[in-house]
Every structure is written in C-alpha cells, then in structure tokens.
Amino acid sequence: MSATAATPGRRPPHTPLRGHVRRAVGRDHNPLCRPVDRAYSRLVAGAALTALAAVVLAVLAALLVHGAETDDARNVARHRHVVAAVTTGPAQSDDSRAGSAREHAPARWTYPVGPGAGDVTVPEGTVTGTAVQVGLDDDGRPVGAPRSGELIVTDAVLVGLGTVSVLGSASAGWFALCRHRLDRRAERSWEDAWERVEPRWSGRR
Template sequence: MYRRIKGTGGNPLRREADRTRTRMHAAFALTCLLAVIAGAALGRAAWTDGRRAAEDTARHRHTVTATTVGGTTYRAGDRPSGPPFTVATATWSYPAHRTHTAPVRVPAATRSGDTIRVWVDDDGRAADAPPDQAHIALNAAAAGAGALTGIVLVGGALVTVRLRIVDARSARAWASEWAGIEPLWSGRPRPGPGAGDD
C-alpha cells in the first residue's frame, strides 16, 4: 500500500509484455506525429518548387492568336486513362516574322477559320500552358499526403509485427505458467510418471 501511495515500484500484475505494448503504442503515436510533420514539410517544399518551376515556365510561354485551317479530329489522351481531346490544324505567327502551322487542342465546336488562343514557347512552337495555382496545390497536397501515408503504413506495419511477436511470446509464457499452476489450483493430479497409479 505504501509503495502504491508513494508511486514507488511497479504494478506486480504488469508484465514485460504489457510494458512493451505500451511502448509500441507510444512509438506508433510518435510515428504518426512525425508523419504529419514530414508530410507538411514535403508538401510545402513541393508547393515552393512547383511555384518556382511554374514561374520559370511562364517566362518562356506566350499566348498568340491562331487561325484554324482544317477540321477537328479526336486524339487519344496523354495518359492511357486520359479522355480523348479535340485537335485542329492552326496557323499563327510568333515571333512576328515566323509563321507556324501545327495541330493544337481546340474546343469541340471549333470550325475551320475560327480564331483561338494558343500557348507557344520562345521559338513560337505550340507548348503547354504553365501550371496554374490549383495544379501546383494539387501536386503539393499529393506529395504531402503520400509521405504521410507511407510513413504511417510502414510504422504501423512494424508496430503490428512487433506486437504479434510480443503476443505470441506472452501466450507461450502464460501457457507454460498455467501448466505449472493449474493442477495445484484445480486439485487435479499432475501428468507424469506414476500419475493416476493406484
């Protein structure tokens, strides 16, 4: 009673397996905290790098007015799962003395002779638009969430494996101890040589 009041000594019913389980749960909680910090840091870094790259790309992208010179056709998406999109051959001048003709993405209702806005690079070739803020934010969120998820899954798997090992050892220890205690507790004779002999 004195030890309980003073807080000295440990709980005699608390085994090493119980202490290990507590440590593993604490380690998993710490892993989750570190995962949040790492995910936030990686997401922020991806946001910063994405914005810097977008600004650099935007310095070398220009919009020009182009005129379509042919009908529209469908083209397969950039990715296997991407939807098809509409393209039409168009012509434009950029720089002012250079004329370019190439297929570009256009709205589905575009007809020959319509004017459209086209993104081009410094040489006047058709190019992708610089990434917008939403695209950068989505990439940053995906990077942060991926890091967080990966760390939590790996930490959770390691803790789960360790807890299963602890549980297996604890079950074997309980079975061994029970084998020695149960005959005394139940009054049943212990198995062995001479047990049950009359």
C-alpha cells in the same frame, strides 16, 4: 475476481497513451507490471511516434511538390507568349475513347521571330478560319499553359495522402506483427507461471 481485472497472459485493456508513455520510459512503478507489459507500452509509444513522423514527412513531401510545381509554372509563364492565330483546318480529336479526347487543329500565326504554323489545342467544333489564342515559347513553338494553382494544390495533397497511406500501412503491419509476438510471449509467460503456482494453489503434488 474484479470485473476490471485483466485476462491472465493478456495486457490490461484501454490503457491511455500517456500511461503507455510513462511505462515505456520507466516511470510506472506498478509492481504487477510485467516485462511484457513494458515491451508492449514501448511498442505503442513507438507506433505513436511513427504516426507523427509519417504526418510530418507527408506535409514535407506535399510542400516540396507544391514548391517545385509552382517554380516550374512560374518559369513556363515567364517564357510563354500568347498570340492570335487562325485555324487552317477543322478541329480533330486525337483519341476516340470517351472522356479522353482532345481537340486540335492546324493553325497559322505571326510571332516576333517570324510566322509559324502547327497543331494547336482548340475547343470542340472549331472550324477552319477561326481566330484562336495560342501560347508560344521564346522560339515560337506552341506550348501548353502553366499548371493552375488548383492543380498544383491537388498534386501536393495527393502526394501527401499517398505518403501517409504508404507509411501508415507499413507502420500498421509492423505494429500488428510485433503485437502478435508479444501476445505469444505473454501467453507463454502465463503458462510457465501457472505450472509453478497451480500445484501449490490446488494442493496437488
């Protein structure tokens, strides 16, 4: 037996993707190719198309998130006005847990619609009477800064990676299940053929 012969009941190993595609579309006329081999090639070709579709969908999802967040940041920037304010109390933390604390302090400011006051985000250690910059909306209420381009890109990349991960995991599970069924089918096919051939080959009646 040749060293490159396939194991009975199993698919030939290391078939290139192009070979699977040819077999899947019926352009492989090898007389030794069994129906189960063609079914496996269709499975491989389908998995390749699914992987390509997952990448395309991930890119589209990332672009949609990037576009939506960019539009939102532009809208916030159009209605955000930075004014000078003075703190009327020391900075305090809104959370004592390490790594998640944010400093804020009461402050006063003057705005075209009239004076205002409220809690604003400030640097750590800010004391009473410190001049700070405050972002206000059109109604004079404190608002945060628009999301930066770096954060928007990060969100888009994370959405794209998450989409690929979810679709890839689902595709891999589907491929493994179908492959297992085809392996069982190939083994049963080989056993049936052997039962017919073995008596004639061995001379046993």
